[in-house]
Amino acid sequence: MTVEKINLVLGISNTSIGLVLALLALPLMKEKVKMNEWYGVKFSKSYESDELWYKINKKGGEYMFRWGVVTALLGLSCFVQPPMEGVLMWVNTAVPLLFLIGVIETYVFAWKL
Numbered sequence: 001m002t003v004e005k006i007n008l009v010l011g012i013s014n015t016s017i018g019l020v021l022a023l024l025a026l027p028l029m030k031e032k033v034k035m036n037e038w039y040g041v042k043f044s045k046s047y048e049s050d051e052l053w054y055k056i057n058k059k060g061g062e063y064m065f066r067w068g069v070v071t072a073l074l075g076l077s078c079f080v081q082p083p084m085e086g087v088l089m090w091v092n093t094a095v096p097l098l099f100l101i102g103v104i105e106t107y108v109f110a111w112k113l
Helices: 003-029 049-077 085-092 095-112
Strands: none
Touching: 003 049, 003 085, 003 095, 049 095, 085 095
16 A cells, blocks of 8 residues: 555545444433433443443543544645655554543543543
8 A cells, every 4th residue: 555545545444433432422421311221431440320420421421532533633634745755654554542541531431430
């Protein structure tokens, strides 16, 4: 794959992943997701009560939205920066892992409740 195509692939994938994360976060932030087994922040503490479910999911949604936007913006930056090679390419490949920071932030928040 040519260096220019790497920018294009990383730009499209990181922007797409970031937008999907941000969109999935909106119902959580607005407390629209009832306790369930499929969608939401699923720590054991989340299942202790409806109140904890909504608090943890709201905060988790906020973190997910924030890191989704950051991921999308970094993806968009791939379209305007010079062709990536070496370390910079691998760093940009790992950008979607920023989401894990939000997972850790949410876990710390839930642990303090």
